Amino acid sequence: MSFSPSQEAIELLDNLLPSGAQQRRRIYERVVQTVLMCTSFITVIVLFAVAGSLVPPTIDFFQEVSFGEFFGRTEWYPLFEPPAYGIWALMSATFLVMTIAIIVAVPGGLAAAFFLNQYASDRVRRYLKPTLEILAGMPTVVFGFFAVNFVSPNIVQKLWPFGEVDFYNALSAGLVVGIMILPMMTTLAEDAMNSIPKALIEGAYALGPTKREVCTGVIFPSALSGIIASIVISLSRAIGETTIVLLAAGASAKFTLNPAESVQTLASFIGFAGIGDQETDSTGYRTIFAVGTFLFIITFILNIISIRVVRRFREVYE
Amino acid sequence: MNETTTPTAQSLIASSLSKGDGNIPGVNSGRAAQIVMEARDLSVYYGDFLAVRQATFSIARNEITAFIGPSGCGKSTILRSLNRMNDLIHSARVVGTVLYRGIDLYGPLADPGEVRRRIGMVFQKPNPFPKSIYDNVAFGPRVNEKFTKSELDGVVEDSLRKAALWDEVKDRLKASAFSLSGGQQQRLCIARALAVNPDVLLMDEPCSALDPIATGRIEDLMREIKSEYPIVIVTHNMQQAARVSDMTAFFSVESTGDTNRPTGMLVEYDRTVDMFSHPHDERTLSYVSGRMG
Numbered sequence: 001m002s003f004s005p006s007q008e009a010i011e012l013l014d015n016l017l018p019s020g021a022q023q024r025r026r027i028y029e030r031v032v033q034t035v036l037m038c039t040s041f042i043t044v045i046v047l048f049a050v051a052g053s054l055v056p057p058t059i060d061f062f063q064e065v066s067f068g069e070f071f072g073r074t075e076w077y078p079l080f081e082p083p084a085y086g087i088w089a090l091m092s093a094t095f096l097v098m099t100i101a102i103i104v105a106v107p108g109g110l111a112a113a114f115f116l117n118q119y120a121s122d123r124v125r126r127y128l129k130p131t132l133e134i135l136a137g138m139p140t141v142v143f144g145f146f147a148v149n150f151v152s153p154n155i156v157q158k159l160w161p162f163g164e165v166d167f168y169n170a171l172s173a174g175l176v177v178g179i180m181i182l183p184m185m186t187t188l189a190e191d192a193m194n195s196i197p198k199a200l201i202e203g204a205y206a207l208g209p210t211k212r213e214v215c216t217g218v219i220f221p222s223a224l225s226g227i228i229a230s231i232v233i234s235l236s237r238a239i240g241e242t243t244i245v246l247l248a249a250g251a252s253a254k255f256t257l258n259p260a261e262s263v264q265t266l267a268s269f270i271g272f273a274g275i276g277d278q279e280t281d282s283t284g285y286r287t288i289f290a291v292g293t294f295l296f297i298i299t300f301i302l303n304i305i306s307i308r309v310v311r312r313f314r315e316v317y318e
Numbered sequence: 319m320n321e322t323t324t325p326t327a328q329s330l331i332a333s334s335l336s337k338g339d340g341n342i343p344g345v346n347s348g349r350a351a352q353i354v355m356e357a358r359d360l361s362v363y364y365g366d367f368l369a370v371r372q373a374t375f376s377i378a379r380n381e382i383t384a385f386i387g388p389s390g391c392g393k394s395t396i397l398r399s400l401n402r403m404n405d406l407i408h409s410a411r412v413v414g415t416v417l418y419r420g421i422d423l424y425g426p427l428a429d430p431g432e433v434r435r436r437i438g439m440v441f442q443k444p445n446p447f448p449k450s451i452y453d454n455v456a457f458g459p460r461v462n463e464k465f466t467k468s469e470l471d472g473v474v475e476d477s478l479r480k481a482a483l484w485d486e487v488k489d490r491l492k493a494s495a496f497s498l499s500g501g502q503q504q505r506l507c508i509a510r511a512l513a514v515n516p517d518v519l520l521m522d523e524p525c526s527a528l529d530p531i532a533t534g535r536i537e538d539l540m541r542e543i544k545s546e547y548p549i550v551i552v553t554h555n556m557q558q559a560a561r562v563s564d565m566t567a568f569f570s571v572e573s574t575g576d577t578n579r580p581t582g583m584l585v586e587y588d589r590t591v592d593m594f595s596h597p598h599d600e601r602t603l604s605y606v607s608g609r610m611g
Contacts, residue, residue, distance in 0.1 A: 122408055203445040203507065205406060207458035207514055208435025217457060222448050 054296060057289035064283050070290070074255035076264070078287040079273065085287065087294065089253040093170060093263035097245055100174025100259060101181060101238040106231055108178070109185030114215045116186070117193040136183035144247030147176035152248060160260055168250030171259035176248060177241050185234045192226020193219050225313035232306035236299040242271040266295045352378040354518055354548050355400065355437075360414035362395045362404060369395050372414065373584035375567050377518065382540060382549045384559035384590065387569030387605070392582025393552045396569070397520050400550065401437035402430045418518075435462055438516035438547075442523040444503035446495035446510070451478075451487050454495045454506055458514035473513055480546075481509035482539050501532025508539065512547070519543070521551040525558065537562050556606060559590065566593040568602045 005013075018026065062070070065085045073086025112132075116125060152172040157165045165171075196219060204218040220227070250262030251272050264272065270288055278285040356376040362369045370392030377383050385393035395404070402423060404410040416423040423433050435458070446454050455474045459465055465473065474491070478484040483505040487498070495506055504524060511519060521540075525533040540549055540562050553559050559566055567587040571580035586599045597603045 197445070199441055199443055199445040200447065202403065202406065203441060203510075204447070204457070206401070206403060206434050206439040206441075207461070207510065208431045208433075209458075209461040210431055213461045217461060218447055 051296065054289050054293045057286045058293045061283065061286035061290040064286070065290075076253035076255075076269075079276070079278070079284045083283065086255070087291070089255045090264060090266045090269055090291065092255050092257055093249070093253070094239060094265040094267070096170045096257050096259060096263060097174045097177060097241075097249065097265050098235065098238045100171060101178035101241075102231070102235060104175055104178025105181045105185045105234055105238070108182050109189055109230070109234070110227070112182070112186040113189035113193055114219070116190050117219065118211050118215055132183040132186055135179075136187070138180075140180060140241065140243040141247070143176050143180050144244040147172045147244055147248035151176055156260075162260065165260040166250065166262040168248060168252075168262040169260050170249050170263045173245045173247075173249035173263075174259065177238050177244050180241065180244060181234045181237050184237060185230055188230030188233060189223070189227050192223040192230060195226065196222045225310050228313065229306045229310045232302055232309065236302040236306075239265075239302070240267050240295065240299055242267040246271045266291050266298075270295070349378050352380060354379055354419065356417045357396070357400070358415040358417070360396060360399060360412070360416060362392065362399050363411040363413065364407070365409040367579055368581045370569070370582040370584075373567075373569075375584065375587045377548050377550055378565075379548050380545055381564040382544050382551060382562050383565040383567065384563035385550065385552045385567050385569060386554075386556055386559045387582070387585075388571065389554075390580065390582065391569035391571050393567075393569045394522050395582070396584075397522055397550060397552050398439075400518075400520055401439055402428075402433045403439060405430050435514050436516055437518045437520060438511035438514065440504070440507050440511050440519065440521045440524045443527045444500055444507050446498075446503050446506050449495060450492045451495050451498070451506060452491040455509050455513045458510060462514050477509040477513040478506075480512050480543055481505045482535065482542075483509055499532070501528050501535060504528060504532070504536060505539065508536070512543070516547060519547040519549045521549060523552050523554060526554065533558070556594075556608075560594050563590045566590040568593065568597070568599070568605060570601050570605070 069085050070087050073084060074088040074092075075084035075086045076089035077084045116128060120128060148168075152167060152169060156169060156172045156175070157167070160171070200218065200222060201214065204214045209217065245265050245268040249264065249268060251264050251268070252262045253264040253269065254261065256263065269291055273284070273288050278288070353376045356374075358374050359372045360374070361371045373392075373396050375383075385397060387393050398404045399410075399412050400416060400423075404412060412424055418433070418437065421427060447457060449457070452474055455477050456470055459470060459473050475484060475488075478487060483502060486502060487493075487506075490497075495503065498506060504527075508519075508524075525536050528536065537558065540551070543549070551559075551563065565587070566589075568585045569582050570585045571582050586593065586597055586602045588597070593602060594606050597606060
């Protein structure tokens with residue numbers, strides 16, 4: 001018995017074959033898909049381009065300056081004679097400014113996030129959220145001038161209890177960097193809290209606790225992975241902040257953890273030296289790339305940690 | 319307080335049962351003394367929308383009360399207004415009275431936290447905290463009272479035993495609550511609710527996410543603990559209402575004309591036996607006989 005397709009089957013097959021218009025639609029779809037894909041790959045390309053442009057001058061730099069000198073000393077005078085390339089002067093300042101910023105932003109951001117998430121009425125939320133976004137969108141140079149012209153003379157110099165304060169100081173810079181990252185910290189932490197299933201929060205309230213007890217006992221542990229991630233992201237933002245630190249902390253690279261002193265961080269050195277008049281083929285010029293690579297590696301590691309933390313501690317609801 | 323409320327409670331029972339033949343066996347004036355909670359003309363609004371209007375019923379010791387009715391009839395809304403869970407919804411507004419042992423739960427004397435501690439709740443889907451089994455049960459006692467470590471251990475064990483979960487988890491109290499099965503998680507949530515030693519237990523469709531075996535265990539558990547904790551259960555499952563409850567309240571919906579969202583209402587409230595065998599309201603009859611909803 002041989003198989004012969006019925007008339008309906010033949011008609012159905014005809015209908016399934018693409019017409020001219022359908023084929024054009026398919027080609028168009030392909031084009032759109034390709035364009036969208038290329039656009040999304042731009043970020044990847046830029047990442048590799050940045051990394052690639054940092055590597056050759058950095059390699060050149062380390063042919064002139066030894067690892068031992070770079071990582072073993074605490075004096076940093078790359079643009080003077082005789083030069084000194086001890087990265088720890090910049091590292092100590094970076095650590096100092098970052099720590100001050102985090103001390104401001106983490107408690108402040110968490111408190112604001114708890115408030116927005118559990119305490120604020122709908123009306124307050126409606127005003128508070130856009131205000132935070134305005135703060136987040138403010139140019140950092142404005143923050144920098146705020147630090148120099150307001151925070152340093154009116155707050156830090158007046159209230160610092162332990163002796164002299166430089167006009168340019170790490171504390172003003174750190175405080176204002178903290179304020180700058182506060183909205184981001186708040187938003188990210190609040191997003192983490194908001195992603196906890198409502199049923200879980202209701203379950204907590206059904207046991208009779210106060211809002212504070214729900215915040216500390218249920219919301220904080222439930223949103224912990226997101227909160228840690230928001231801290232790490234804020235941290236890498238604080239480390240990379242250039243303008244505020246450049247304006248407020250001055251340009252004297254020294255190995256110190258005294259917040260009252262003028263300091264130079266990794267980022268603010270790049271900003272400072274980058275606008276200076278370095279010869280393009282000098283060790284001083286290549287220093288910028290070496291420090292840039294170092295900064296890139298630090299923030300890269302921080303971001304990897306944040307991704308790991310989120311994966312490791314994420315509570316899977318449903 | 320009790321002296322002042324007993325007459326009202328009696329009149330309430332009388333009025334709610336007046337449609338019956340007046341002398342229902344098992345529901346006599348003795349029940350009035352056992353009343354723990356009563357709702358009078360309880361209406362709930364969401365914004366301008368009247369979700370449920372004027373429900374009147376009472377909850378007595380040693381009884382399981384079932385709320386049945388089609389979707390949107392407001393049974394969960396009413397349940398959640400019995401321990402002020404509706405406070406968490408900004409637009410919700412409660413009109414009418416809920417008395418708990420003679421105290422108005424929406425009056426100036428009532429603290430929402432204390433109300434919820436005394437009137438516990440178990441939810442539709444198991445909602446354990448992302449903590450250990452032990453910490454889930456210990457959360458309520460920790461925030462409500464000062465316990466020593468050994469006292470707390472006792473409360474946790476006691477609550478897990480009441481929830482018929484102790485034998486299954488006693489060797490892994492430090493394990494995450496998420497490692498339990500759905501049915502175990504729901505029993506954990508019951509243990510968590512019992513750990514604060516409530517006076518009444520509200521259950522909002524507690525078995526809707528569970529398989530029949532897990533459902534059976536929760537129902538057994540309800541029968542075991544009802545002598546200690548009066549239970550109010552919202553259920554979509556009429557067989558479940560018939561199996562476990564002593565009293566049944568049937569809610570339905572009515573269109574109010576000016577809005578296309580129908581308002582829920584309490585149609586009939588009576589002994590479960592009567593509700594399922596010879597209800598007085600035509601609508602109850604058609605619902606329990608499966609012709610509606």
